[in-house]
Structures are given as C-alpha cells and as structure tokens.
Amino acid sequence: MRNLEPIFIENSKVPVVLSKVAPLKIEALSFGWWVWSRREIGTVTRRHETIHFQQQLELLFLFQWILYVLFWVIGLFVYKFDGNKAYRENPFEREAYANDRKTKYLSETRKRYAWINYFWWVSTEGEPSRGRKK
Numbered sequence: 201m202r203n204l205e206p207i208f209i210e211n212s213k214v215p216v217v218l219s220k221v222a223p224l225k226i227e228a229l230s231f232g233w234w235v236w237s238r239r240e241i242g243t244v245t246r247r248h249e250t251i252h253f254q255q256q257l258e259l260l261f262l263f264q265w266i267l268y269v270l271f272w273v274i275g276l277f278v279y280k281f282d283g284n285k286a287y288r289e290n291p292f293e294r295e296a297y298a299n300d301r302k303t304k305y306l307s308e309t310r311k312r313y314a315w316i317n318y319f320w321w322v323s324t325e326g327e328p329s330r331g332r333k334k
Contacts, residue, residue: 206253212236223283248300255292294318
C-alpha cells in the first residue's frame with residue numbers, strides 16, 4: 201500500500217470552483233483515488249497530496265473524510281473561527297506540511313497512521329503551525 205499513488209488531474213477547475221465556497225484558496229484537493237490541481241503539480245504538492253491519499257487509504261477513505269471535517273470544526277472553535285488556522289492545525293494537514301519536502305518520507309520513513317502524532321494537543325512533532333506557511 202505504501203507505494204500506491206492517486207491519479208493526478210492537472211489544470212482542473214474543481215479546486216477553482218470549491219475555492220468559491222471554502223474559507224481558503226484551494227490549490228489541490230485529494231479525494232479518493234484522485235487529486236485535482238488548478239495547475240501543473242510540482243513535486244512538493246505531489247508528495248503532500250500523496251500523504252493525504254495514504255491517510256485516506258489507512259482510514260478506508262470515508263473515515264478520513266469524516267475525521268478531517270471533525271478536526272476542522274473543532275479547530276474552528278479552538279482557534280476562534282479562524283478557518284485558515286483550523287485548516288493548518290488539522291492533524292492530517294500538519295503531517296502533510298511537515299513532511300512534503302522530505303523526498304524519502306513516503307517511500308522509507310512514514311509509518312502507518314503517522315498523522316496521529318500530529319494532534320495539536322499531544323503532538324510529538326513540535327509546536328502548532330509547523331510546516332510551510334502559505
């Protein structure tokens with residue numbers, strides 16, 4: 201399962217349309233076996249979205265989607281309705297941002313259910329807001 205990758209769809213309108221209703225600008229979106237990107241996908245974004253794909257595989261897709269939304273809603277309350285902060289502090293995003301520049305993370309380093317280590321209240325990976333800033 202570690203070597204499975206999603207199907208990448210570049211120059212898609214899906215992120216553009218979803219950005220109209222989301223609290224932030226969506227560059228790429230991993231959902232099921234597909235990743236839609238509003239432009240050509242670079243290696244960092246490809247790795248970031250593949251981390252999300254692996255998270256979805258671990259949780260049989262549906263449970264990752266449910267948890268993702270739940271963590272975001274909890275984050276809205278924790279971060280006083282700052283949608284961007286709630287997004288960035290989601291454990292799934294924290295894992296992806298902290299590791300999307302590590303070339304061997306997916307192939308050699310990442311352990312199953314690694315996202316559990318990125319909960320904001322018990323993080324073993326450092327302080328909140330780790331990873332790239334947008």
